[in-house]
Amino acid sequence: MKNSIFKTFLLLMVPFGILAQESDSLTAQIQLKTSVEATTVPLNREVVYHIQLSWLGELDRYRIVDVGEPAVSNLELQSSGSVNKIYTNPDGRNYSLKRISFYFKPLGMGMAYIDGVSIQYEDAETGHKGTLIAQRLGVKITDPVQETNGSDIGKNIIIAAAVLFLLVVLFSVYRYFQQRNKAQSAQQAQPTLEEKYLEELHRNINPSAETVGQNVLRLSKLLNSYLTDKLHIDSTLPEEELGQRLQNAGARAEIVEKLAAFNKKAELNKFAGEDMETADFHLFYDTVEQLLNELNKERAVVTG
Incomplete structure (x- = not known):
């Protein structure tokens, strides 16, 4: 009786082990990476958040379910965009990359958070479906930085022009003395x-x-x-x-x-x-x- 129960348990566990191995293998073929461009951002600047998916094969190998807007705190979404790229590895195989970027406006000083996202995908060749999960990311919002206005630009142009003029004058004076010294040297080289x-x-x-x-x-x-x-x-x-x-x-x-x-x-x-x-x-x-x-x-x- 005990032997029959043990055999039945083994028969039930084998399919689950196969499915687990298959899921790990498929998951390893597509990778998820999330990041922010800066972990410290002034209040009057944008927080830029990237979701990057990459896999071996063509771009149409995987179908990605619409990611949607990530849940955030102390941030407000301003815009988003995506880009697809394909590379060729040294071994001749194609490597695909899908990048989705979100641009957030900080609402106040302190910590801001972007909750972890879960992305569903489907392998177009095998029909396998899976989910990738990213961790939560935090950004420190600091005091705003001084904005550059039109008057500052005008002042900078005037300063740059003055510096350029001074350099031209100095170069002209240098050339004058250089030519004079050459003339004196040539004159001194001639016997009196x-x-x-x-x-x-x-x-x-x-x-x-x-x-x-x-x-x-x-x-x-x-x-x-x-x-x-x-x-x-x-x-x-x-x-x-x-x-x-x-x-x-x-x-x-x-x-x-x-x-x-x-x-x-x-x-x-x-x-x-x-x-x-x-x-x-x-x-x-x-x-x-x-x-x-x-x-x-x-x-x-x-x-x-």
Whole structure:
């Protein structure tokens, strides 16, 4: 008797176990997820609530019964909408998604709640029906935030325009100084007139050479050429005028006097054949070199 009762109990339990396994398998194929976009929302902003259903297969695999408006507290429904999407997994199978969104207006500060929803579905292939249940969600409603009005937008535009104008001015000033520095660098890279004549003096005239007469002619020619290029004059000017021109250009009176003496002896050497002492030539060579160096420094000070 006991054996027959036990066998009967087993026969009754087997179908229930099969149904339970089948229900779990089918439920696992379609998934429900609910969420809110923010768990803390200001009083003057919207609470956005999403219901998302997803499954493997085409969009028409499952028929979803109309979800309807969820029960809420401290909230008021403003609008709702839904979207359907389909994706392809890396293994080539389709993955479907149905998303329903609700937009609520908070009614007061404190906690607001969206009750759990139950969604009924039907498998279009097998005819199986089931229900998915979501949990209750809470949202904290906080103090309202300041609204941006038209006057604020106008102020922001004015501020942005002023900042942009200031940036343009600063960039223009930067470009001006950059170009000026480039021009000064290019100018400094070019040798000055004095530097050119100093190089020629050192290259073409050797104070230690025995032919003092030839050196006197070269030095006199170099000095006349420099005065012509620098002051548009030559050493044949009257001594007083020549000295005044040189001093105006920055030459010291001592150097001017030495150059005047050199011109006199150079004229005697050229026209009367009177030789110049080697020591005198060295003195005049140094005087011309000193003149070029001092006027070159004077030019650098004026330019800087």
